[in-house]
Amino acid sequence: MNRRKFMGLTGAAVLSAGYARGLRISPADGLRAAMDPGWATDPRRPQYHFLPAANWMNDPNAPVYWRGEYHMFCQYNPHAAVWGDMHWAHAVSPDMLHWRQLPVALAPTPGGPDADGCFSGTAVVDGERVGAIYTGVVHVPEAEATLRDGKNSYRETQLLAWADDPHLIHWTKVAEPVVAAPPPGMEVTGFRDPSPWREADGWYMVVGSGVRGKGGAILLYRSSDLTHWEYQHELCNGEALGAAVNPVDSGDMWECPEFFSLGAKHVLIYSTAGKARWMSGELDRQAWRFHPEQHGVLDEDAFYAPKTQRDRDGNRILWGWIPERRPEAEYSAAGWAGLMSLPRVLTLGPDGRLRMRVAPVADALRGAKQELKAGRGARETVRRLTKMTLQGSCGELRCRLRRDAAWSLSLAMANGKDVVTASFDPAMSHALHLNHSVLQLSESGEIELAIYVDGSVAETLVNNEAAVTSRFYYDGNTAPDLALRMNLGAEALHEATIWRMTPISRDRLTS
Structure with missing residues:
Protein backbone atom coordinates (compact mmCIF):
# COMPACT_ATOMS: atom_id res chain seq x y z
CA MET A 1 0.00 0.00 0.00
CA ASN A 2 1.26 3.47 -0.87
CA ARG A 3 1.94 5.50 2.26
CA ARG A 4 -0.08 8.37 0.76
CA LYS A 5 -3.27 6.38 0.05
CA PHE A 6 -5.31 8.13 2.67
CA MET A 7 -7.87 6.38 4.83
CA GLY A 8 -10.13 9.29 5.70
CA LEU A 9 -8.40 10.54 8.85
CA THR A 10 -11.55 10.15 10.93
CA GLY A 11 -11.33 11.94 14.20
CA ALA A 12 -8.14 13.82 13.32
CA ALA A 13 -9.64 17.18 14.21
CA VAL A 14 -10.67 16.16 17.71
CA LEU A 15 -7.81 15.02 19.96
CA SER A 16 -7.96 14.36 23.67
CA ALA A 17 -6.19 16.72 26.04
CA GLY A 18 -3.82 13.88 26.83
CA TYR A 19 -2.45 14.06 23.29
CA ALA A 20 -1.95 17.78 22.86
CA ARG A 21 -2.42 20.99 24.82
CA GLY A 22 -1.85 23.97 22.57
CA LEU A 23 1.70 23.76 21.27
CA GLN A 47 10.36 -11.45 16.93
CA TYR A 48 13.57 -9.48 16.26
CA HIS A 49 12.47 -6.57 14.07
CA PHE A 50 11.20 -3.32 15.56
CA LEU A 51 7.53 -2.37 15.39
CA PRO A 52 5.20 -0.54 17.79
CA ALA A 359 24.77 -4.04 10.67
CA PRO A 360 27.14 -6.45 12.48
CA VAL A 361 25.33 -5.79 15.76
CA ALA A 362 22.65 -8.18 14.49
CA ASP A 363 25.15 -11.03 14.90
CA ALA A 364 24.56 -10.76 18.65
CA LEU A 365 21.11 -12.31 18.12
CA ARG A 366 22.53 -15.53 16.67
CA GLY A 367 21.80 -18.65 18.65
CA ALA A 368 21.93 -22.36 17.78
CA LYS A 369 23.87 -23.02 14.58
CA GLN A 370 23.56 -25.58 11.78
CA GLU A 371 26.32 -25.70 9.19
CA LEU A 372 27.00 -27.50 5.94
CA LYS A 373 30.33 -27.35 4.12
CA ALA A 374 30.34 -28.94 0.67
CA GLY A 375 33.04 -31.21 -0.66
CA ARG A 376 31.57 -34.71 -0.63
CA GLY A 377 29.59 -34.52 -3.86
CA ALA A 378 26.20 -33.27 -4.88
CA ARG A 379 24.29 -36.31 -3.58
CA GLU A 380 25.79 -35.98 -0.13
CA THR A 381 25.14 -32.22 -0.15
CA VAL A 382 21.46 -32.79 -0.91
CA ARG A 383 21.20 -35.47 1.79
CA ARG A 384 22.69 -33.19 4.42
CA LEU A 385 20.55 -30.27 3.34
CA THR A 386 17.41 -32.26 4.13
CA LYS A 387 18.48 -32.26 7.78
CA MET A 388 18.83 -28.47 8.00
CA THR A 389 15.75 -26.52 9.09
CA LEU A 390 15.08 -22.90 9.90
CA GLN A 391 12.74 -23.47 12.80
CA GLY A 392 9.63 -21.42 13.46
CA SER A 393 10.32 -18.94 10.64
CA CYS A 394 12.83 -17.17 12.85
CA GLY A 395 16.48 -17.25 11.84
CA GLU A 396 19.33 -16.21 9.59
CA LEU A 397 20.50 -18.23 6.59
CA ARG A 398 23.75 -17.63 4.70
CA CYS A 399 24.77 -19.46 1.54
CA ARG A 400 27.91 -19.22 -0.61
CA LEU A 401 27.54 -20.43 -4.20
CA ARG A 402 29.69 -20.66 -7.32
CA ARG A 403 29.32 -18.55 -10.44
CA ASP A 404 30.67 -21.15 -12.86
CA ALA A 405 27.66 -23.47 -12.67
CA ALA A 406 23.90 -23.14 -13.08
CA TRP A 407 21.92 -23.55 -9.88
CA SER A 408 18.60 -22.78 -8.23
CA LEU A 409 17.50 -23.00 -4.64
CA SER A 410 14.49 -22.24 -2.50
CA LEU A 411 13.65 -21.66 1.12
CA ALA A 412 10.23 -23.24 1.50
CA MET A 413 7.55 -24.36 3.91
CA ALA A 414 6.71 -28.02 4.37
CA ASN A 415 3.64 -27.59 2.15
CA GLY A 416 5.92 -26.57 -0.72
CA LYS A 417 5.12 -22.87 -0.62
CA ASP A 418 8.26 -20.89 -1.37
CA VAL A 419 9.41 -18.06 0.87
CA VAL A 420 12.58 -17.17 -1.09
CA THR A 421 13.73 -18.50 -4.46
CA ALA A 422 17.01 -17.80 -6.25
CA SER A 423 18.48 -19.01 -9.52
CA PHE A 424 21.64 -18.32 -11.50
CA ASP A 425 22.87 -18.98 -15.03
CA PRO A 426 26.63 -18.52 -15.63
CA ALA A 427 25.84 -17.39 -19.17
CA MET A 428 24.52 -14.21 -17.52
CA SER A 429 27.16 -13.91 -14.83
CA HIS A 430 26.03 -10.53 -13.51
CA ALA A 431 22.33 -11.35 -13.13
CA LEU A 432 20.64 -13.22 -10.31
CA HIS A 433 16.94 -14.09 -10.29
CA LEU A 434 15.58 -13.62 -6.78
CA ASN A 435 11.86 -14.12 -6.24
CA HIS A 436 10.29 -11.97 -8.97
CA SER A 437 13.26 -9.65 -9.46
CA VAL A 438 16.40 -9.76 -11.56
CA LEU A 439 19.34 -8.33 -9.61
CA GLN A 440 22.37 -6.90 -11.38
CA LEU A 441 25.61 -7.90 -9.65
CA SER A 442 28.81 -6.04 -10.35
CA GLU A 443 31.38 -8.26 -8.70
CA SER A 444 32.91 -11.54 -9.85
CA GLY A 445 33.58 -14.50 -7.59
CA GLU A 446 31.16 -16.28 -5.31
CA ILE A 447 27.57 -15.26 -4.71
CA GLU A 448 26.61 -14.89 -1.07
CA LEU A 449 23.00 -14.81 0.06
CA ALA A 450 22.15 -13.47 3.53
CA ILE A 451 18.50 -14.11 4.40
CA TYR A 452 16.93 -12.83 7.63
CA VAL A 453 13.57 -14.53 8.24
CA ASP A 454 11.25 -13.30 10.97
CA GLY A 455 7.62 -14.35 11.34
CA SER A 456 6.30 -13.09 8.00
CA VAL A 457 9.23 -11.18 6.52
CA ALA A 458 12.41 -12.21 4.73
CA GLU A 459 15.14 -9.63 4.14
CA THR A 460 17.53 -11.01 1.52
CA LEU A 461 20.83 -9.28 0.69
CA VAL A 462 23.09 -10.47 -2.12
CA ASN A 463 26.83 -9.75 -2.10
CA ASN A 464 26.12 -6.62 -0.05
CA GLU A 465 25.00 -4.84 -3.23
CA ALA A 466 21.37 -5.78 -3.86
CA ALA A 467 18.38 -6.51 -1.65
CA VAL A 468 14.88 -7.96 -1.85
CA THR A 469 12.61 -7.78 1.18
CA SER A 470 9.54 -9.99 0.87
CA ARG A 471 6.50 -10.88 2.97
CA PHE A 472 5.00 -14.36 3.36
CA TYR A 473 1.85 -15.46 5.15
CA TYR A 474 0.28 -18.73 6.23
CA ASP A 475 -2.69 -20.09 8.13
CA GLY A 476 -2.79 -21.39 11.66
CA ASN A 477 -1.28 -20.44 15.00
CA THR A 478 2.21 -21.85 14.47
CA ALA A 479 5.01 -20.40 12.38
CA PRO A 480 6.21 -23.03 9.89
CA ASP A 481 9.68 -24.50 9.79
CA LEU A 482 11.51 -23.69 6.55
CA ALA A 483 13.78 -25.99 4.58
CA LEU A 484 16.58 -25.06 2.19
CA ARG A 485 16.37 -27.01 -1.07
CA MET A 486 18.78 -27.16 -3.98
CA ASN A 487 16.50 -27.59 -6.96
CA LEU A 488 19.37 -27.53 -9.47
CA GLY A 489 23.14 -27.68 -9.25
CA ALA A 490 23.77 -28.89 -5.71
CA GLU A 491 27.48 -29.04 -6.56
CA ALA A 492 27.49 -25.22 -6.78
CA LEU A 493 26.81 -24.86 -3.06
CA HIS A 494 30.02 -24.19 -1.12
CA GLU A 495 28.53 -23.53 2.28
CA ALA A 496 25.21 -23.05 4.07
CA THR A 497 24.74 -21.89 7.65
CA ILE A 498 21.53 -21.41 9.62
CA TRP A 499 21.31 -19.63 12.95
CA ARG A 500 18.33 -19.50 15.22
CA MET A 501 17.76 -15.80 16.06
CA THR A 502 17.06 -14.85 19.66
CA PRO A 503 13.79 -12.91 20.12
CA ILE A 504 14.23 -9.38 21.46
CA SER A 505 11.29 -9.82 23.86
CA ARG A 506 9.40 -12.68 25.49
CA ASP A 507 6.02 -11.80 23.97
CA ARG A 508 6.64 -10.41 20.45
CA LEU A 509 5.97 -6.88 21.68
CA THR A 510 9.58 -5.75 21.02
CA SER A 511 9.76 -3.98 24.35
Missing part, protein backbone atom coordinates in the same frame (compact mmCIF):
# COMPACT_ATOMS: atom_id res chain seq x y z
CA ARG A 24 2.99 21.73 24.19
CA ILE A 25 3.09 17.99 23.50
CA SER A 26 2.27 15.87 26.53
CA PRO A 27 3.32 12.21 26.47
CA ALA A 28 0.43 9.87 25.91
CA ASP A 29 0.71 6.12 26.03
CA GLY A 30 -0.72 5.50 22.59
CA LEU A 31 1.41 2.33 22.45
CA ARG A 32 -0.69 0.54 25.08
CA ALA A 33 1.53 -1.50 27.34
CA ALA A 34 -1.30 -3.86 28.29
CA MET A 35 -1.82 -5.85 25.12
CA ASP A 36 -4.34 -8.32 23.77
CA PRO A 37 -2.60 -11.72 24.22
CA GLY A 38 -3.61 -12.64 20.67
CA TRP A 39 -1.27 -9.98 19.27
CA ALA A 40 1.61 -11.14 21.43
CA THR A 41 1.31 -14.73 20.19
CA ASP A 42 0.57 -14.04 16.51
CA PRO A 43 3.19 -16.20 14.71
CA ARG A 44 3.25 -13.79 11.77
CA ARG A 45 4.37 -10.97 14.05
CA PRO A 46 8.19 -10.56 13.94
CA ALA A 53 3.24 -2.58 20.28
CA ALA A 54 0.06 -2.29 18.21
CA ASN A 55 -1.64 -0.61 15.25
CA TRP A 56 -0.32 0.85 12.00
CA MET A 57 3.22 2.12 11.39
CA ASN A 58 4.98 3.34 8.26
CA ASP A 59 7.98 5.61 7.56
CA PRO A 60 10.96 5.73 9.91
CA ASN A 61 11.34 9.30 11.16
CA ALA A 62 14.26 11.12 12.74
CA PRO A 63 16.45 8.19 13.85
CA VAL A 64 19.22 9.68 15.96
CA TYR A 65 22.01 8.56 18.29
CA TRP A 66 21.85 10.84 21.31
CA ARG A 67 23.66 10.61 24.63
CA GLY A 68 24.44 6.92 24.35
CA GLU A 69 21.06 5.77 23.04
CA TYR A 70 19.41 5.21 19.68
CA HIS A 71 16.05 6.92 19.26
CA MET A 72 13.62 5.77 16.60
CA PHE A 73 10.45 7.62 15.64
CA CYS A 74 8.01 6.45 13.00
CA GLN A 75 4.70 7.30 11.38
CA TYR A 76 1.99 5.82 13.57
CA ASN A 77 -1.78 5.61 13.92
CA PRO A 78 -2.60 5.20 17.63
CA HIS A 79 -6.22 4.26 16.92
CA ALA A 80 -6.16 1.37 14.44
CA ALA A 81 -4.04 -0.93 12.30
CA VAL A 82 -4.75 1.05 9.11
CA TRP A 83 -3.24 4.26 7.76
CA GLY A 84 -4.64 7.45 9.27
CA ASP A 85 -4.26 10.20 11.89
CA MET A 86 -0.48 10.30 11.66
CA HIS A 87 1.43 10.69 14.94
CA TRP A 88 5.08 9.96 15.73
CA ALA A 89 5.67 6.79 17.74
CA HIS A 90 8.91 6.70 19.73
CA ALA A 91 11.24 3.97 20.99
CA VAL A 92 14.76 3.87 22.39
CA SER A 93 17.53 1.28 22.18
CA PRO A 94 21.09 0.78 23.45
CA ASP A 95 22.12 -1.21 20.35
CA MET A 96 19.61 -0.73 17.45
CA LEU A 97 18.21 -4.18 18.27
CA HIS A 98 16.49 -4.18 21.66
CA TRP A 99 13.83 -1.47 21.88
CA ARG A 100 11.84 0.07 24.71
CA GLN A 101 8.57 1.71 23.69
CA LEU A 102 8.10 5.33 24.82
CA PRO A 103 5.03 7.60 24.69
CA VAL A 104 3.95 9.17 21.42
CA ALA A 105 6.33 12.04 20.66
CA LEU A 106 4.34 14.22 18.25
CA ALA A 107 0.58 14.46 17.76
CA PRO A 108 -1.52 16.75 15.55
CA THR A 109 -2.45 20.07 17.14
CA PRO A 110 -6.12 21.01 16.61
CA GLY A 111 -6.27 24.20 14.59
CA GLY A 112 -2.53 24.07 13.92
CA PRO A 113 -0.60 23.58 10.68
CA ASP A 114 -0.40 19.83 11.42
CA ALA A 115 -4.04 19.43 12.46
CA ASP A 116 -4.59 16.55 10.02
CA GLY A 117 -1.29 14.76 10.49
CA CYS A 118 2.34 14.91 11.55
CA PHE A 119 4.02 13.50 8.47
CA SER A 120 7.64 12.44 7.99
CA GLY A 121 10.74 14.37 9.00
CA THR A 122 14.28 14.37 10.31
CA ALA A 123 16.11 14.81 13.61
CA VAL A 124 18.56 17.68 13.90
CA VAL A 125 21.17 18.05 16.65
CA ASP A 126 22.03 21.67 17.37
CA GLY A 127 24.53 21.88 20.21
CA GLU A 128 22.90 20.48 23.33
CA ARG A 129 19.40 20.17 21.94
CA VAL A 130 17.56 17.90 19.53
CA GLY A 131 14.91 19.12 17.14
CA ALA A 132 12.64 17.54 14.56
CA ILE A 133 11.78 19.17 11.25
CA TYR A 134 8.72 17.50 9.76
CA THR A 135 5.77 18.01 7.43
CA GLY A 136 2.38 18.99 8.82
CA VAL A 137 -0.81 18.69 6.78
CA VAL A 138 -4.27 20.28 6.88
CA HIS A 139 -7.32 19.93 4.66
CA VAL A 140 -7.72 22.89 2.28
CA PRO A 141 -9.64 23.67 -0.91
CA GLU A 142 -8.06 22.04 -3.94
CA ALA A 143 -6.79 25.37 -5.31
CA GLU A 144 -4.70 25.85 -2.12
CA ALA A 145 -3.37 22.30 -1.90
CA THR A 146 0.17 21.07 -2.44
CA LEU A 147 -0.96 17.43 -2.30
CA ARG A 148 -3.86 16.13 -4.37
CA ASP A 149 -4.34 12.37 -4.45
CA GLY A 150 -7.71 12.19 -6.18
CA LYS A 151 -9.62 11.97 -2.90
CA ASN A 152 -8.19 14.64 -0.62
CA SER A 153 -6.55 18.04 -0.87
CA TYR A 154 -3.88 18.93 1.70
CA ARG A 155 -1.59 21.83 2.33
CA GLU A 156 1.87 20.63 3.39
CA THR A 157 4.16 22.88 5.40
CA GLN A 158 7.51 22.26 7.06
CA LEU A 159 7.42 22.51 10.86
CA LEU A 160 9.93 22.50 13.71
CA ALA A 161 9.67 21.06 17.23
CA TRP A 162 12.29 20.92 20.00
CA ALA A 163 12.75 18.21 22.63
CA ASP A 164 12.45 19.60 26.15
CA ASP A 165 14.27 16.82 27.99
CA PRO A 166 17.35 14.62 27.42
CA HIS A 167 15.19 11.54 26.81
CA LEU A 168 13.36 13.24 23.91
CA ILE A 169 9.96 12.50 25.44
CA HIS A 170 8.47 16.00 25.80
CA TRP A 171 8.37 18.29 22.75
CA THR A 172 7.44 21.91 22.11
CA LYS A 173 6.40 22.98 18.63
CA VAL A 174 7.37 26.25 17.00
CA ALA A 175 4.02 27.92 16.37
CA GLU A 176 4.46 28.87 12.72
CA PRO A 177 5.84 26.81 9.83
CA VAL A 178 9.54 27.31 9.13
CA VAL A 179 8.72 26.82 5.43
CA ALA A 180 5.13 27.87 4.86
CA ALA A 181 4.79 27.28 1.11
CA PRO A 182 6.59 25.96 -1.96
CA PRO A 183 8.76 28.38 -3.97
CA PRO A 184 6.66 31.16 -5.54
CA GLY A 185 5.41 30.36 -9.01
CA MET A 186 6.23 26.63 -8.75
CA GLU A 187 3.26 24.33 -9.34
CA VAL A 188 4.29 21.39 -7.18
CA THR A 189 2.93 17.85 -7.14
CA GLY A 190 3.90 17.43 -3.49
CA PHE A 191 5.96 19.25 -0.86
CA ARG A 192 7.08 17.14 2.08
CA ASP A 193 9.63 15.14 4.10
CA PRO A 194 12.30 17.75 4.95
CA SER A 195 15.85 16.58 5.64
CA PRO A 196 18.34 19.15 7.01
CA TRP A 197 22.08 18.89 7.67
CA ARG A 198 24.86 21.23 8.76
CA GLU A 199 27.67 22.56 6.56
CA ALA A 200 30.51 24.95 7.46
CA ASP A 201 28.50 27.95 6.23
CA GLY A 202 25.15 27.05 7.81
CA TRP A 203 22.25 24.64 7.50
CA TYR A 204 20.99 23.09 4.29
CA MET A 205 17.82 21.11 3.73
CA VAL A 206 16.22 19.07 0.96
CA VAL A 207 12.47 18.72 0.54
CA GLY A 208 10.75 16.12 -1.63
CA SER A 209 8.64 17.52 -4.44
CA GLY A 210 7.76 17.45 -8.11
CA VAL A 211 6.91 20.05 -10.72
CA ARG A 212 3.71 19.53 -12.66
CA GLY A 213 4.50 18.48 -16.22
CA LYS A 214 8.25 18.24 -15.50
CA GLY A 215 8.67 15.36 -13.05
CA GLY A 216 10.15 14.68 -9.62
CA ALA A 217 12.35 17.28 -7.96
CA ILE A 218 14.47 17.70 -4.84
CA LEU A 219 14.27 21.28 -3.55
CA LEU A 220 17.27 22.82 -1.75
CA TYR A 221 16.98 25.34 1.10
CA ARG A 222 19.51 27.17 3.27
CA SER A 223 19.29 28.66 6.78
CA SER A 224 21.51 30.15 9.46
CA ASP A 225 19.25 29.29 12.39
CA LEU A 226 16.96 26.36 11.42
CA THR A 227 13.97 28.68 11.63
CA HIS A 228 14.33 31.02 8.64
CA TRP A 229 14.88 29.14 5.40
CA GLU A 230 15.66 30.55 1.95
CA TYR A 231 14.92 28.56 -1.19
CA GLN A 232 17.98 28.03 -3.40
CA HIS A 233 17.01 25.90 -6.42
CA GLU A 234 16.38 22.31 -7.46
CA LEU A 235 19.28 20.18 -6.27
CA CYS A 236 18.28 17.40 -8.63
CA ASN A 237 15.28 16.59 -10.80
CA GLY A 238 13.74 13.93 -13.02
CA GLU A 239 11.45 13.94 -15.99
CA ALA A 240 7.70 13.65 -16.50
CA LEU A 241 6.78 9.97 -16.55
CA GLY A 242 3.02 9.52 -16.39
CA ALA A 243 -0.40 10.82 -15.58
CA ALA A 244 -1.35 8.93 -12.41
CA VAL A 245 -3.92 10.59 -10.16
CA ASN A 246 -1.36 10.40 -7.34
CA PRO A 247 1.90 11.68 -8.91
CA VAL A 248 4.12 9.72 -6.53
CA ASP A 249 2.69 6.52 -8.02
CA SER A 250 3.90 7.43 -11.51
CA GLY A 251 7.30 8.75 -10.40
CA ASP A 252 6.38 12.40 -11.00
CA MET A 253 6.88 13.25 -7.34
CA TRP A 254 9.94 12.24 -5.27
CA GLU A 255 9.30 11.81 -1.54
CA CYS A 256 11.41 11.00 1.53
CA PRO A 257 14.68 12.49 0.20
CA GLU A 258 17.98 12.49 2.04
CA PHE A 259 21.31 13.85 0.83
CA PHE A 260 24.65 13.03 2.44
CA SER A 261 28.33 12.47 1.78
CA LEU A 262 29.60 8.90 1.67
CA GLY A 263 33.25 8.19 1.00
CA ALA A 264 34.43 10.53 -1.75
CA LYS A 265 30.96 10.99 -3.23
CA HIS A 266 27.53 12.30 -2.32
CA VAL A 267 24.41 10.13 -2.21
CA LEU A 268 20.78 11.04 -2.71
CA ILE A 269 18.05 8.62 -1.65
CA TYR A 270 14.37 9.14 -2.36
CA SER A 271 11.19 7.11 -2.89
CA THR A 272 8.80 7.11 -5.82
CA ALA A 273 6.71 4.73 -7.95
CA GLY A 274 6.73 2.15 -5.16
CA LYS A 275 10.53 1.86 -4.87
CA ALA A 276 13.24 3.39 -2.71
CA ARG A 277 16.02 4.64 -5.01
CA TRP A 278 19.55 5.98 -4.77
CA MET A 279 21.95 8.10 -6.81
CA SER A 280 25.65 8.69 -6.19
CA GLY A 281 27.82 11.34 -7.76
CA GLU A 282 29.52 14.71 -7.38
CA LEU A 283 28.32 17.80 -5.54
CA ASP A 284 29.37 21.09 -7.10
CA ARG A 285 29.73 23.14 -3.92
CA GLN A 286 30.10 26.44 -5.71
CA ALA A 287 26.84 26.11 -7.64
CA TRP A 288 25.32 23.69 -5.10
CA ARG A 289 24.21 21.30 -7.82
CA PHE A 290 24.27 17.51 -7.59
CA HIS A 291 25.54 15.60 -10.63
CA PRO A 292 24.53 11.92 -10.44
CA GLU A 293 26.90 9.33 -11.88
CA GLN A 294 25.37 6.05 -10.70
CA HIS A 295 21.85 5.08 -9.70
CA GLY A 296 19.91 2.08 -8.52
CA VAL A 297 17.17 0.67 -6.29
CA LEU A 298 17.78 0.17 -2.57
CA ASP A 299 15.46 -2.82 -2.33
CA GLU A 300 13.31 -4.46 -5.00
CA ASP A 301 10.21 -5.33 -3.00
CA ALA A 302 8.64 -4.55 0.40
CA PHE A 303 10.88 -1.66 1.45
CA TYR A 304 9.98 2.02 1.21
CA ALA A 305 10.50 5.54 2.60
CA PRO A 306 13.97 4.83 4.09
CA LYS A 307 15.81 7.11 6.48
CA THR A 308 19.45 7.20 7.60
CA GLN A 309 21.42 8.16 10.67
CA ARG A 310 24.98 7.97 12.02
CA ASP A 311 25.67 5.26 14.58
CA ARG A 312 27.99 5.65 17.56
CA ASP A 313 30.99 4.83 15.33
CA GLY A 314 30.05 7.21 12.54
CA ASN A 315 28.70 4.59 10.12
CA ARG A 316 25.81 5.57 7.86
CA ILE A 317 22.84 3.39 8.90
CA LEU A 318 19.79 2.86 6.69
CA TRP A 319 16.32 2.03 8.01
CA GLY A 320 13.28 1.28 5.86
CA TRP A 321 9.56 0.70 6.29
CA ILE A 322 8.49 -2.88 5.47
CA PRO A 323 4.78 -2.68 4.54
CA GLU A 324 2.20 -5.43 4.60
CA ARG A 325 1.46 -7.48 1.47
CA ARG A 326 -1.87 -8.94 2.63
CA PRO A 327 -5.41 -7.55 2.38
CA GLU A 328 -6.29 -4.62 4.63
CA ALA A 329 -9.02 -6.62 6.33
CA GLU A 330 -6.43 -9.16 7.49
CA TYR A 331 -3.91 -6.77 9.00
CA SER A 332 -6.65 -4.62 10.48
CA ALA A 333 -8.03 -7.68 12.23
CA ALA A 334 -4.53 -8.71 13.33
CA GLY A 335 -4.18 -5.42 15.19
CA TRP A 336 -0.77 -4.48 13.79
CA ALA A 337 0.63 -3.52 10.38
CA GLY A 338 4.12 -2.79 9.14
CA LEU A 339 7.57 -3.10 10.68
CA MET A 340 11.04 -1.61 10.48
CA SER A 341 13.86 -3.21 8.54
CA LEU A 342 17.00 -4.32 10.29
CA PRO A 343 19.67 -1.61 10.35
CA ARG A 344 21.82 -1.66 7.21
CA VAL A 345 25.30 -0.16 6.93
CA LEU A 346 25.82 1.88 3.75
CA THR A 347 29.14 2.19 1.94
CA LEU A 348 30.29 2.95 -1.60
CA GLY A 349 32.11 0.38 -3.70
CA PRO A 350 35.17 1.24 -5.82
CA ASP A 351 32.80 1.55 -8.79
CA GLY A 352 30.85 4.29 -7.03
CA ARG A 353 27.80 2.08 -6.52
CA LEU A 354 26.04 1.80 -3.21
CA ARG A 355 26.72 -1.21 -0.99
CA MET A 356 24.73 -2.31 2.05
CA ARG A 357 24.86 -5.02 4.67
CA VAL A 358 22.92 -5.71 7.81
